[in-house]
Amino acid sequence: MSGQSAISAILETDGIRVVFQPIFHVAGDVPSLCAYEALSRVPRDTHFERADVLFDYVRLNHDEVRVDRHCLATAIAEGAELTKSAFLTLNVHASTIERDAGLPRYMDDLCARYSVDPRHLIFELVEQSPFGEDRRLIPALARFREMGIRIALDDVGLGYSNYQAILDVSPDFLKIDRYFVQNCATDRRRQVLLRSIVSLAADFGATVVAEGIERDDELATVRSLGIAYGQGYLLGHPSKLERGSRPWLVNMKLNQCLINKQRGTHVSKEDSAR
Numbered sequence: 651m652s653g654q655s656a657i658s659a660i661l662e663t664d665g666i667r668v669v670f671q672p673i674f675h676v677a678g679d680v681p682s683l684c685a686y687e688a689l690s691r692v693p694r695d696t697h698f699e700r701a702d703v704l705f706d707y708v709r710l711n712h713d714e715v716r717v718d719r720h721c722l723a724t725a726i727a728e729g730a731e732l733t734k735s736a737f738l739t740l741n742v743h744a745s746t747i748e749r750d751a752g753l754p755r756y757m758d759d760l761c762a763r764y765s766v767d768p769r770h771l772i773f774e775l776v777e778q779s780p781f782g783e784d785r786r787l788i789p790a791l792a793r794f795r796e797m798g799i800r801i802a803l804d805d806v807g808l809g810y811s812n813y814q815a816i817l818d819v820s821p822d823f824l825k826i827d828r829y830f831v832q833n834c835a836t837d838r839r840r841q842v843l844l845r846s847i848v849s850l851a852a853d854f855g856a857t858v859v860a861e862g863i864e865r866d867d868e869l870a871t872v873r874s875l876g877i878a879y880g881q882g883y884l885l886g887h888p889s890k891l892e893r894g895s896r897p898w899l900v901n902m903k904l905n906q907c908l909i910n911k912q913r914g915t916h917v918s919k920e921d922s923a924r
C-alpha cells in the first residue's frame with residue numbers, strides 16, 4: 651500500500667486519535683491548569699508507526715491540508731468539553747493556513763457544530779519550511795484572529811520558528827521547544843537563550859510557554875526566568891479524554907515545595923481574553 655493510500659485508509663476509518671496534554675500557569679503559588687494541547691496519534695499497526703512519521707510523509711507530499719482538517723475536526727469533536735473551562739490548542743501547519751482558503755469557514759462550522767467558542771482556541775503554527783513565502787499567511791491568519799482564535803508559534807528556537815516568523819506572524823504565544831528546556835537547570839547557555847526569548851517575547855507582547863518540563867529543577871529554572879506557563883511530563887502526560895475523569899490532576903507530580911512564594915501575575919482566561 652502506498653503512503654497516500656495508507657493515509658486515506660487512516661482518515662476514512664477515523665484512525666487518528668487525539669490525546670490532550672495540560673498546560674499550566676506556573677508563576678503563582680499554586681499551578682493552575684489553563685489549557686490543553688490536542689496531540690494526534692496514529693494506530694501502531696498501520697503504515698506509519700508514529701504520528702511524527704506520518705506528518706513527515708504528509709509534508710513531503712504536500713498533503714497537509716486534508717490531514718490537518720481531519721486532525722482539527724477530531725480534536726474539536728473530542729475536546730469541545732475542555733473549552734468550557736480552558737483554552738484548547740490545535741496544531742496546524744502554516745502551509746495549510748496559506749493554502750486552504752476554505753479553512754476559516756470550516757472552523758466556523760466545526761465551532762458551531764460542537765458549541766465551541768473560537769475565542770477559546772489557539773492555533774499552534776508548525777512548519778518545516780520557511781514561513782509565509784508566498785505572503786498569503788498573514789492575511790489568512792488575520793481571518794482567524796477576527797474569529798477570536800489566537801496564534802502560537804510552536805517549536806520556537808528550532809528550524810523555521812525563528813526571528814522571521816516572530817516578526818511576520820506577531821504570535822500571541824511563543825512555545826519554547828523542549829530542546830532548550832531540557833537540562834536548563836545546569837546548562838547556563840540554555841538559560842541565556844531562554845532569558846533572551848523571554849525578553850524578546852515581552853517586547854513583542856507575546857506570552858511564553860515552556861515545553862518539555864520533565865524535572866523539578868527544570869520547572870524551578872523556568873519559573874526563575876519569568877516564564878509563566880509550562881507543559882511537560884512533570885506537570886501532566888498526554889491523556890485520552892474520558893468522560894468525567896481528570897487524569898492530569900491524578901498524574902500531576904508537581905513538587906509543591908518548589909513553588910516559591912514569589913507571586914507571579916496570574917492571567918486568567920477572562921483576563922487574557924481581552
Ligand SMILES: [Ca+2]
Binds near residue numbers: 687741774804805
Ligand atoms: Ca505543538
